[in-house]
Amino acid sequence: MQRVLVDELAHHVGEQITLAGWAHRQRRLSQVTFLILRDRSGLGQVVITDPAQADEVAGFAPETVLTITGDVVASAQAPGGAELHNPEIQVLAAPAEAPPIELWRPSLSMQLPRLLDLAPVALRHPRQRAVFHTSAASIAGFRAALDARGFTEIQTPKIVASATESGANVFALDYFGRPAYLAQSPQFYKQTMVGVFERVYETGPVFRAEPHDTPRHISEYVSLDAELGFITDHRDVMSVARDAVAGMVDEVHVRAAAAVSALEITLPLVPAEIPAIHFADAQHLIASATGERLDEEPDLAPAHERWLGEWALREHNSELLFVTGYPMVKRPFYTHPDPARPEFSNSFDLLFRGLELITGGQRLHRYDDYLAALAARGQAPADYASYLQAFKFGMPPHGGFAIGLERWVARLTGAANIREATLFPRDLTRLAP
Amino acid sequence: MQRVLVDELAHHVGEQITLAGWAHRQRRLSQVTFLILRDRSGLGQVVITDPAQADEVAGFAPETVLTITGDVVASAQAPGGAELHNPEIQVLAAPAEAPPIELWRPSLSMQLPRLLDLAPVALRHPRQRAVFHTSAASIAGFRAALDARGFTEIQTPKIVASATESGANVFALDYFGRPAYLAQSPQFYKQTMVGVFERVYETGPVFRAEPHDTPRHISEYVSLDAELGFITDHRDVMSVARDAVAGMVDEVHVRAAAAVSALEITLPLVPAEIPAIHFADAQHLIASATGERLDEEPDLAPAHERWLGEWALREHNSELLFVTGYPMVKRPFYTHPDPARPEFSNSFDLLFRGLELITGGQRLHRYDDYLAALAARGQAPADYASYLQAFKFGMPPHGGFAIGLERWVARLTGAANIREATLFPRDLTRLAP
Numbered sequence: 001m002q003r004v005l006v007d008e009l010a011h012h013v014g015e016q017i018t019l020a021g022w023a024h025r026q027r028r029l030s031q032v033t034f035l036i037l038r039d040r041s042g043l044g045q046v047v048i049t050d051p052a053q054a055d056e057v058a059g060f061a062p063e064t065v066l067t068i069t070g071d072v073v074a075s076a077q078a079p080g081g082a083e084l085h086n087p088e089i090q091v092l093a094a095p096a097e098a099p100p101i102e103l104w105r106p107s108l109s110m111q112l113p114r115l116l117d118l119a120p121v122a123l124r125h126p127r128q129r130a131v132f133h134t135s136a137a138s139i140a141g142f143r144a145a146l147d148a149r150g151f152t153e154i155q156t157p158k159i160v161a162s163a164t165e166s167g168a169n170v171f172a173l174d175y176f177g178r179p180a181y182l183a184q185s186p187q188f189y190k191q192t193m194v195g196v197f198e199r200v201y202e203t204g205p206v207f208r209a210e211p212h213d214t215p216r217h218i219s220e221y222v223s224l225d226a227e228l229g230f231i232t233d234h235r236d237v238m239s240v241a242r243d244a245v246a247g248m249v250d251e252v253h254v255r256a257a258a259a260v261s262a263l264e265i266t267l268p269l270v271p272a273e274i275p276a277i278h279f280a281d282a283q284h285l286i287a288s289a290t291g292e293r294l295d296e297e298p299d300l301a302p303a304h305e306r307w308l309g310e311w312a313l314r315e316h317n318s319e320l321l322f323v324t325g326y327p328m329v330k331r332p333f334y335t336h337p338d339p340a341r342p343e344f345s346n347s348f349d350l351l352f353r354g355l356e357l358i359t360g361g362q363r364l365h366r367y368d369d370y371l372a373a374l375a376a377r378g379q380a381p382a383d384y385a386s387y388l389q390a391f392k393f394g395m396p397p398h399g400g401f402a403i404g405l406e407r408w409v410a411r412l413t414g415a416a417n418i419r420e421a422t423l424f425p426r427d428l429t430r431l432a433p
Numbered sequence: 434m435q436r437v438l439v440d441e442l443a444h445h446v447g448e449q450i451t452l453a454g455w456a457h458r459q460r461r462l463s464q465v466t467f468l469i470l471r472d473r474s475g476l477g478q479v480v481i482t483d484p485a486q487a488d489e490v491a492g493f494a495p496e497t498v499l500t501i502t503g504d505v506v507a508s509a510q511a512p513g514g515a516e517l518h519n520p521e522i523q524v525l526a527a528p529a530e531a532p533p534i535e536l537w538r539p540s541l542s543m544q545l546p547r548l549l550d551l552a553p554v555a556l557r558h559p560r561q562r563a564v565f566h567t568s569a570a571s572i573a574g575f576r577a578a579l580d581a582r583g584f585t586e587i588q589t590p591k592i593v594a595s596a597t598e599s600g601a602n603v604f605a606l607d608y609f610g611r612p613a614y615l616a617q618s619p620q621f622y623k624q625t626m627v628g629v630f631e632r633v634y635e636t637g638p639v640f641r642a643e644p645h646d647t648p649r650h651i652s653e654y655v656s657l658d659a660e661l662g663f664i665t666d667h668r669d670v671m672s673v674a675r676d677a678v679a680g681m682v683d684e685v686h687v688r689a690a691a692a693v694s695a696l697e698i699t700l701p702l703v704p705a706e707i708p709a710i711h712f713a714d715a716q717h718l719i720a721s722a723t724g725e726r727l728d729e730e731p732d733l734a735p736a737h738e739r740w741l742g743e744w745a746l747r748e749h750n751s752e753l754l755f756v757t758g759y760p761m762v763k764r765p766f767y768t769h770p771d772p773a774r775p776e777f778s779n780s781f782d783l784l785f786r787g788l789e790l791i792t793g794g795q796r797l798h799r800y801d802d803y804l805a806a807l808a809a810r811g812q813a814p815a816d817y818a819s820y821l822q823a824f825k826f827g828m829p830p831h832g833g834f835a836i837g838l839e840r841w842v843a844r845l846t847g848a849a850n851i852r853e854a855t856l857f858p859r860d861l862t863r864l865a866p
Contacts, residue, residue, distance in 0.1 A: 003663065005583075020663045022827055040583065040631035063827035067663075092663075095827040096800040120822035123629045132629075136586040140576075150438075150473065153569040155655045155838070157857045158591070158638050159604070159615075161864040171592070173606035173615070175652075176642070176861055182592075182606070189857065192866070196556045196565075198473035204637060205591050209609070222588045230436065230453045230500075230525075367529040386866030389553040394455055394496035394528040405588070424590045424622065428609055431594040433625070433819030 006044025025104035130259035137255035145247025156189035182207035227400030276322035309354025360401025439477025458537035563692035570688035578680025589622035615640035660833030709755035742787025793834025
């Protein structure tokens with residue numbers, strides 16, 4: 001018999017059908033036992049009135065894998081408005097023991113490290129699942145937005161020859177007897193590919209040997225990267241970044257509506273034009289409001305980002321705010337300066353609810369500019385020979401941005417720790433599961 | 434002025450518009466110079482009749498980045514049926530030198546290692562671009578087919594604690610002073626996630642420290658992985674694998690039509706049911722036809738796969754053939770045996786034009802079966818503790834498969850070497866670009 005998902009039950013009232021899933025919970029009353037079955041679509045209710053069958057079901061450990069054939073009956077009390085009567089129950093797999101987590105509770109209250117240790121079973125909790133449904137919808141929305149704008153998806157190597165972006169925080173490996181490194185970003189490759197496809201994106205893992213044990217740092221995360229050519233300046237990049245975020249929100253609406261509801265997520269409204277403030281103006285504002293002396297500071301502290309997030313909500317009714325023109329000293333060597341004020345860059349961060357979500361900007365595109373930028377930092381062009389080929393042989397003005405998927409999902413779902421938005425996080429001490 | 438792509442020129446006849454791209458080629462005749470501009474959509478023709486302007490253009494190195502404003506005129510001779518007259522040309526970026534590759538030639542004739550060394554510029558060749566348009570369309574088709582079938586996309590870690598699938602061919606790294614490894618596949622994680630979402634897929638890099646220098650091996654590739662629960666046996670997995678391949682072919686049709694045409698690709702017809710032959714029957718057939726003694730062989734040699742590819746085409750008019758039931762001895766420990774003939778497995782390979790494209794099968798799902806399988810191989814369950822959680826706490830019958838993206842693209846585009854289907858390949862000797 002064809003299997004039906006529990007969230008389709010109401011469409012089959014009056015029919016005999018088969019459900020399949022996990023024994024999520026049971027409630028035994030005097031006359032009736034309710035068995036709650038969990039499948040990928042949600043929770044469904046099975047009604048058992050036969051005392052012998054109720055005894056048998058009482059012996060099932062939570063997470064017993066079942067198929068259940070029965071009659072679908074409309075019921076206002078049942079989840080989804082229908083339930084299964086007269087069940088025939090078959091055990092597909094019995095757990096070796098009851099799980100150490102009560103998955104039927106509305107939320108899991110244990111400490112995060114223990115929750116992460118038990119991820120293979122903890123992730124089965126409906127709230128945990130909802131977080132990662134949101135993640136899957138977000139990455140699909142990113143791709144859809146860029147596909148619709150003429151971007152080509154690329155796949156670039158994660159094993160690289162040199163610790164290019166910055167010497168620090170890089171994982172080293174033995175590559176057939178030679179030193180190699182895990183890529184901290186696809187930056188050089190996505191720029192190179194602008195010379196090929198003009199507009200490219202990549203969704204894949206990046207690796208940072210972060211020595212910090214904080215709620216914001218993990219050592220492997222999923223970076224949603226885009227890069228585009230033939231721009232006027234960073235504002236063209238900001239426009240695409242805005243569209244990417246809007247696409248992510250749209251797809252979360254469409255694909256993860258149940259998760260949004262279960263987690264009580266408030267999705268942001270993405271304005272057609274996200275408000276923007278220059279770094280220098282932002283510093284002035286913060287200094288005026290707080291009395292802090294910031295004129296020597298080349299970056300915004302987390303507290304300043306939070307302040308700006310509140311300001312944007314108050315002044316622009318927006319949960320999103322671009323901060324542009326970060327000082328060149330704080331940006332990587334490939335950053336394009338602001339031609340009018342060369343101490344500032346044609347770069348931006350996008351703050352979402354007071355937290356940096358996206359970093360991006362215009363890049364240098366002339367070969368000579370790269371040679372000068374590397375010389376100014378005392379770096380040898382020979383170490384960047386492959387990368388420099390792209391610029392040596394003609395590159396248009398271009399720029400790009402990157403979104404940390406887990407950071408986005410954490411912010412969206414209200415997770416206090418980025419590890420809650422990562423299936424199997426990696427950090428200073430955690431390498432399993 | 435709004436930029437127009439060269440493949441849209443014919444829609445703008447009679448208008449003044451702006452093109453942007455790279456100086457791909459020029460042909461100077463006595464009265465006229467034809468400048469061929471390459472952008473992400475293809476090649477467009479610009480007609481220069483002013484001798485002074487022709488002189489200026491003659492000084493452009495190939496790959497000079499230009500914007501060109503002019504009048505669109507219908508022309509039967511021009512690519513796409515229209516060309517640009519009365520051009521005003523602006524140089525956006527001049528190459529530091531002419532590239533060492535003549536990108537205007539119909540195909541690149543240099544040796545592969547040199548081509549790979551020059552990838553940042555060689556990939557700009559229209560034929561090279563077409564290969565990777567095919568790749569992008571294929572991966573999109575894989576996702577679309579599985580999205581439509583209730584699968585959830587997942588992102589699992591590439592840094593793992595143990596060299597799990599097989600001890601050999603694994604890259605080791607220093608993880609904050611501890612040993613760690615690069616994942617050879619997402620196998621354990623995708624199985625674990627069947628317990629969460631029932632049906633999952635992942636598209637991401639996998640790493641094999643392949644000590645072989647062959648046209649078929651690279652040490653980092655993109656694996657298209659799927660895994661699904663509540664199956665009867667491996668045939669349910671084969672059905673989804675068939676749909677995934679059909680989805681890839683469909684999306685190559687839709688998204689990469691120009692690439693298919695440029696590369697003269699013949700896309701396979703994917704039968705509603707791909708023919709299947711049992712491993713033992715396949716050996717009988719080959720032995721009868723060739724006189725080889727194969728009864729002691731637990732696997733098919735590449736020559737046997739080619740023979741079967743020809744047989745399937747001849748007997749079933751199919752370029753795709755499932756071989757099922759490989760001997761257990763050649764399959765990993767998590768493989769589910771054929772209950773009727775336990776020396777054979779509920780596994781399959783999918784051959785595409787005589788080459789293995791997909792490996793898949795049913796997995797063990799009972800905790801005790803895992804303990805027995807590990808014991809039989811002399812492995813300690815403690816080394817697999819995280820993975821075994823999934824089975825300890827209730828897993829349905831499940832199975833899955835993996836497709837090597839580069840292998841698929843190589844076979845589809847007729848590339849003799851998998852490196853031709855990889856943007857920046859990694860192998861025994863190659864770590865750059």
